Each structure stands twice: as C-alpha cells, then as structure tokens.
Amino acid sequence: MRARYGIPLGITAVGAAGLAYAAGFEARSFRLRRVTVPVLPPGVRPLRVLQVSDIHMVSGQRKKRAWLQSLAGLRPDFVVNTGDNLSDPEGVPEVLDALGPLMEFPGVYVFGSNDYYGPKLRNPARYLLEKAQGRHGLNGNAPAVGVVHNPWEDLRDAFDMAGWVNLSNNRGRLKLDGMELAFTGLDDPHIKRDRYDSVAGGPEPDADLSMAVVHAPYLRSLESFTADGYPLILAGHTHGGQLCIPFYGALVTNCDLDTDRVKGLSTHSTDGNRAYLHVSAGCGTNRYTPIRFACPPEATLLTLVERRG
Numbered sequence: 001m002r003a004r005y006g007i008p009l010g011i012t013a014v015g016a017a018g019l020a021y022a023a024g025f026e027a028r029s030f031r032l033r034r035v036t037v038p039v040l041p042p043g044v045r046p047l048r049v050l051q052v053s054d055i056h057m058v059s060g061q062r063k064k065r066a067w068l069q070s071l072a073g074l075r076p077d078f079v080v081n082t083g084d085n086l087s088d089p090e091g092v093p094e095v096l097d098a099l100g101p102l103m104e105f106p107g108v109y110v111f112g113s114n115d116y117y118g119p120k121l122r123n124p125a126r127y128l129l130e131k132a133q134g135r136h137g138l139n140g141n142a143p144a145v146g147v148v149h150n151p152w153e154d155l156r157d158a159f160d161m162a163g164w165v166n167l168s169n170n171r172g173r174l175k176l177d178g179m180e181l182a183f184t185g186l187d188d189p190h191i192k193r194d195r196y197d198s199v200a201g202g203p204e205p206d207a208d209l210s211m212a213v214v215h216a217p218y219l220r221s222l223e224s225f226t227a228d229g230y231p232l233i234l235a236g237h238t239h240g241g242q243l244c245i246p247f248y249g250a251l252v253t254n255c256d257l258d259t260d261r262v263k264g265l266s267t268h269s270t271d272g273n274r275a276y277l278h279v280s281a282g283c284g285t286n287r288y289t290p291i292r293f294a295c296p297p298e299a300t301l302l303t304l305v306e307r308r309g
Helices: 002-024 062-074 092-099 125-133 152-161 219-227
Strands: 031-040 047-052 078-081 107-109 170-176 179-185 209-213 232-235 264-270 273-279 298-306
Touching: 031 264, 031 273, 047 062, 062 092, 062 298, 092 152, 219 232, 219 264, 219 273
Parallel strands: 031 298, 047 078, 078 107, 179 209, 209 232, 232 273
Antiparallel strands: 047 298, 170 179, 264 273
C-alpha cells in the first residue's frame, strides 16, 4: 500500500510546495529589469524611461504599493504606463497612492482591458485551449457580458491632472531639456478598442524621437507601427507568460504574439522596416490567479542611447 500511494502523494506534495512558492514568494518578489535601446539620433543625451505595466492592483497590496513608490528613486526622465492598473473596482485610490511619486515626473499612458472591466474567474487551462484554437481576447471570442465596470474615468482624470499624456488612440508630446518626444498610442487591442486609422501617419518629422505605445502586443498593432516607421514600441499585457517552465519559458502570451517575445527586448520587422519591441512582464496578476512561477513581477528602466550606424 505504501508503494502504491507513495508517488501520487509525492507529486501532490511537490505541487503544493510549488503553488505556495508561486503565490507566497515569487508573486511578491519584485524586480527591476534594465535594458539599453539604441534609438536616439546622434548627439542626443541618453534618456531614462521607466515602464510600469499590469499592476492589477487589489486593495491591501501594501508591498506592491511600497515597491512602486520606491521606483521614483530611479529619477527617470519620463514614465510610460502600459495599462491594466486595476484588478479591483475599489483599487483606484491605491493605484494613485502607489504611482503618486512617479506622477511627479513627465509621463504617458494607455489603458488595458482590466482598467475598464473587472476580472472574471477563469480556468487557466482555457489560455492553452484558446492558443490552440487561435482565439485571443475578443478576437474570435464572444463579447464579454455581465462584467464589472471599473471606474477608469477616475484613473484617467488623475493621470491627466498630473500632466501624463493619454495615448489611447491618440498622439501626444513631451518636451525634455529642449528635446521633442512624440508618442503614438492605441487603446487596448485585446478588447478591440484599437483604432489605428485615427493615429496613422508614422513618426513626426520635427520630433527628436517618436515612440509607439500599446497595452497588448497584437501582431496587427505591431505590423502597423513598424510599417509606419516607428523605431520603438512599448507594450505589456502578457505577464511574461506568468506561469513558465524553468529552462523552457512561457507557454502562452494571451495574444497572438509568439512566446519567444513574451517579455523583454526583441525586434519586429515588416516590409523592410524594423522596430525594437519591449514587452513588460508587469508587476501584478489577475486577482483570481495571484501566482507567478519562473516569471517574477517587474518594472523596466530603459536607457535610450544613440542608434548605431
């Protein structure tokens, strides 16, 4: 009898230990990723850009709030928020408390689906099924019904009041030390709120740098930005795969981006144009799946330097 049940009990124990690690330690093991991207024209000083993404704030997450507040000590030139700040309709005050010190710096933002709608309990295996079927978000799925509507307008108003530029299907600019930085952004493609036609036209010729910003890195958005000639695209949404296999990586991206580019710096090429793509693994999780494995929560400090050649 002992031999018969020893292996299943051992597997159960290992699984329980892994779950405890993923929920109790790694999901709160916040990291700062540092990346250098050669996209600036010659003669321009380096720029330090802090990207925060997928905070998914739930009331009571004191450690996450304190860590986000501490990022102001990096003294970035500007902040890019790539969305999904909320995972709780009551979370707006705590998001603003967490980002308060960062809102003293210039910034731009887009929203993600979880800023607009509260999360729903889902079987994680559905992500694998949808990947196999080629279905992602509302791209092939039925529209969401019976969802909780988050108070995203309060978040928008606070960001705007702080001087952050709303890039949801919009263009905007920041001026830093005499440099003109132009931005083009999309609302979340994951729920089909992106309207590229309204912002098409490519980089602004009188700007020192033009950047593209979107929450979910769906290929249609990456294709459009790259074809138009943007040198850098920033995105979030993927959580880096969230539950990864050590020495293998992510199983899903929750969009149609390949898993090789689920997080970090890569490139995207279209019609002879190439753009750098940075996808943040984000620093939170859906409130109903508060675990990470082999994919710690993060923010990224990107140092933009002169382009090569």
